Amino acid sequence: MAIMTNRDLYEILGVSKNASSDQIKKAFRNKARHLHPDNMDSGDEAAFKELAAAYEVLSDDNKRSLYDRYGHEGLSGGMGGFDGVDLGAFADLSEIFSQFFGGTVRGGRRSTVERGSDLKVELHLDFLEAVFGVKKTITIKRLENCTACSGTGAAAGHTPVKCVTCAGVGQIRQATSTFLGQFTQIITCPNCQGEGTRVEKPCTGCKGRAQVRKSCEIELNIPAGIDSGLRLRVPNAGDYGKRNGPPGDVYVVVSVEEHQDFIREGTTIHVRQPVSFSQAALGCEILVPSVEGAKTLKIPAGTQTGTVLVMKELGVPNLNSPTVRGDQLVHVIVETPTKLSAVERRLLEQLADLRGDKMNLEKEEKAPTPEKSEAPKHKSLKNKKQKDPSIIDKLADVFRTRDDSDSSSEK
Ligand SMILES: [Zn+2]
Ligand SMILES: [Zn+2]
Missing domain, CATH: 1.10.287.110 (DnaJ domain)
Structure with a gap:
């Protein structure tokens, strides 16, 4: 420059x-x-x-x-x-x-035509829209040719004329004398700003710029399986090029809302499923939420907390081949009963008695620690699966908020 x-x-x-x-x-x-x-x-x-x-x-x-x-x-x-x-x-x-x-x-040398600018638009999708794909209409504001002057920049009755200063080239040579001698530079023509033409009387609609920014609607087919951070390119939907140059593109940057039941990890969906102590011990059938609505799931007898059960092909379609779907992984949480009625307590005591569960240590069995013994660490998912700490942290977070809201709703 x-x-x-x-x-x-x-x-x-x-x-x-x-x-x-x-x-x-x-x-x-x-x-x-x-x-x-x-x-x-x-x-x-x-x-x-x-x-x-x-x-x-x-x-x-x-x-x-x-x-x-x-x-x-x-x-x-x-x-x-x-x-x-x-x-x-x-x-x-x-x-x-x-x-x-x-x-x-x-930058660089001006060519006679100029490609229009690319435009960036953000698009928010809810969780299920991203899983299954959706049609969306977005509004963008792009530079289009001014209709009042048909893209010439000149007022009605006038046409742009060749710039006399640069003879239509858009650039001129300029000699500058410095204390070190004369230098010749090629500079953008100051008379036409490099356009090569001059508009005697500018169009009032575009102030002589030949282009105006207009609202424009674009229909988008969002493919199933799209995820946060991915970009969709809509070719040639951006700003029109100057002097009939090719248009720019529109880039749609996608962000996907979180879901209260589902956590997505690529094409896999994680769900947290609480079951009661007796359901886990005896085995049962339950309804589990899925992106296709509630589905029946068999909990086998003797299921431990943290067990992961697979529901085949209830995950997210693969973005590149939508017929291929991920799975839904159900993380079973066995809930220990907290508030016991008198009858429940009696039954549990009977069960403990039957199984020979020891409730108290004999004096000589106790470890010689003077301080209070630590509460037993909860065998959480965190300890069980260390495959991907981020998703596990996410799950743990959701469980925590869920638990919080559960307990507050009880009050
Ligand atoms: Zn000029
Ligand atoms: Zn105009």
Whole structure:
């Protein structure tokens, strides 16, 4: 990006000569947002380019010190510094623009056509929509050709004319004399801003920009098995290209809501299923929630807490081959009864008696620990399965919240 200004660079950014790099960055961001050509209210392409040029210098320590010492002449080549496009600075600029505007600034030489910017849209899906896929209509705001002027930028009765300064090329050679001698630079034509044409009387609909931002609806077929963080590309749905250039794309970034019953791990679905002490001991049939509604599951007699039972093909369809489905894993939690009625207590005591369960230690059997013995550690899932700590932590978390809500609802 060649320097296209004779104004003081600090003044352009509105910062003092000893501003920190953070202050410079901040000032640039504020002004760039205001002046960016896509901003319909306050956009100003010429001022924006001047601002970008000023920032390119002042955000680079080497260039800034050259400028501080020699002014504009220090930057116009020959100082062992730079000339023309500086890729490092440009990468930084593009990054900043993509943060603000969803697109990127394209550097280098202008071609006659320009591809439109890509647009990014976030899409929230609920859990089941992501599992089974869904049709969605999203609204985007993209640059389209202005209908008032048919994309020419000129008011009715006027047509854009070839720029006299650059003869329609968009760039001119400029000789600069410095104390080191004469240098020739190729710079963007200041008369037409590189367009190659001039609009005598601009269209009022688009302020001569030939494009306007319009709302547009896009229909999306979200495939079954999509997951948080995945991106869908909708080709050619982004900003229209300038001068009939090809359109950009739309990227849809998906985020999926959590579900109160299900925890997803790829194509596997985990479910926590509490059963009572007697159900686990005797075996039983229960209804377990699944993404296809409640399904019958046989709990075998003697099931221990933490047992994982598999319900085949009740998981998430594989994104790439939807006929292949994951399984649902049921984590059985045996609940020890807490509030016992007198009858229940008596029955349990009888059971303990029958099984010869020892309730108290004889004096000589007790371990010689003076302190209170620790409560026995609950054999939780955490200890049993260490396959994937993240999913186990997630499960543990859900169990905890579930337990909390269970106990609070009892009150
Ligand atoms: Zn020109
Ligand atoms: Zn127009």
